Amino acid sequence: MTRNECIHEPFVVEAVLAGQWPEQANEVLVAHADECEVCREVAVLTTLIHDDHERSRFEVQVPAAGQVWWRSAIRARLESTQTAMRPMSWMHAVTAAITAGVLLALVTAAWPMLAPIGHLIWNVVLGYFPNPEVAAALAGGLRQMAVLGVLAVAVLLAAPLALYYVLSGD
Amino acid sequence: MREFTLTDMERLGAFDEAERTFQMTEEAFRSFYELTARQVRVYLARMTGDARLADDLLQEAYYRFLRSRMMFENDDHRRRYLYRIATNLVHDHRRRPRVEMPVELKPELHPAFSDPGVAERAARRIDLQRAMGRLKPRERTMLWLAYALGWSHDEIAASIGVKTGSLKPMLHRARHRLAGLLRSGGRS
Numbered sequence: 562m563t564r565n566e567c568i569h570e571p572f573v574v575e576a577v578l579a580g581q582w583p584e585q586a587n588e589v590l591v592a593h594a595d596e597c598e599v600c601r602e603v604a605v606l607t608t609l610i611h612d613d614h615e616r617s618r619f620e621v622q623v624p625a626a627g628q629v630w631w632r633s634a635i636r637a638r639l640e641s642t643q644t645a646m647r648p649m650s651w652m653h654a655v656t657a658a659i660t661a662g663v664l665l666a667l668v669t670a671a672w673p674m675l676a677p678i679g680h681l682i683w684n685v686v687l688g689y690f691p692n693p694e695v696a697a698a699l700a701g702g703l704r705q706m707a708v709l710g711v712l713a714v715a716v717l718l719a720a721p722l723a724l725y726y727v728l729s730g731d
Numbered sequence: 732m733r734e735f736t737l738t739d740m741e742r743l744g745a746f747d748e749a750e751r752t753f754q755m756t757e758e759a760f761r762s763f764y765e766l767t768a769r770q771v772r773v774y775l776a777r778m779t780g781d782a783r784l785a786d787d788l789l790q791e792a793y794y795r796f797l798r799s800r801m802m803f804e805n806d807d808h809r810r811r812y813l814y815r816i817a818t819n820l821v822h823d824h825r826r827r828p829r830v831e832m833p834v835e836l837k838p839e840l841h842p843a844f845s846d847p848g849v850a851e852r853a854a855r856r857i858d859l860q861r862a863m864g865r866l867k868p869r870e871r872t873m874l875w876l877a878y879a880l881g882w883s884h885d886e887i888a889a890s891i892g893v894k895t896g897s898l899k900p901m902l903h904r905a906r907h908r909l910a911g912l913l914r915s916g917g918r919s
Contacts, residue, residue: 565899565900565903566899566903571883574877574878574881575881577878578881599903602906602907602910603878603906605910606874606878606906606909606910606913607878609855609856609859609913610859610874610875610878610879611878611879612852612855612856613777613856613859613860613879614770614773614875614879614880616852616856617773617776617777618769618770618773619769621769621772621773621776623768623769623772623789624786624789624790626760626761626764626765626768627757627761629764629768629789629790629793630757630760630761630764630797632790632794633753633790633793633794633797633798634753636794637752637753637794637797637798641752
């Protein structure tokens, strides 16, 4: 069975990372690493990884600190603006819901008042056209036009509101 | 979603606001960045295997670091926290299928490869990177933190979110696997 760890492992890593391995490292530790399977593996891998790390550090290009700061500052500003706008978006949604509810309530409340208008139209048409068939056809047409008129008014009221929310909301 | 743009005035205001929002001044950030940026960039490149992604993650890591509300005891604590952010960012990108060879280290593109000693060393580095690329992301992270940066087991365990007792066998397995991959020339 192979051992998983050795108490000398951290000292080997420390010596390699300090650039002392193996020439300037403690002789006893180097001798131990020759015998110990764990420490030998640790020394080899740490040397490889540390070498790669050190060389890559010099080869790699990073943006200037000012550039990273500037980008972060701009992004922080954008995010705080968006955060500040969020309650406004909620307000828009709440206002839209209230407006729709009020319009629906008004139409429901006004509906019984619209029914007598149908009778009124019928009576007026009957007064002008005594022939019941002509009067019925005309009254039907006028009733449909009245419904269409109500719908057109509703659209005229709702369209600018809808347009406003579509263009301003996020 | 509405797209926000900034005017020049707002842009100037961004710097004042940054001083208030960020956890350090620009001057302090510059010195911290000079000390850490290259190491973190190498770490990100080795963990992702993608140089461009590493550049993006570097910016993101420093941004998150600047916006953090942590109280730091010293520069070491600050550095460890930055690496923790970087590690989390890398793990968020884990879904990428495999690690590619970083472009800047391909032998045919590197002028130093005409020297035999340099070429041999560079070949070893390429072998290492290839072998690291075949490890699991967490294994790569553990090995790098332990053997490139010299972090203690406690620090690594805290960084990757495991108990110190669990870390030791995990680190041992990762090390053993890397050694095996290096012996077999990167083939699993």
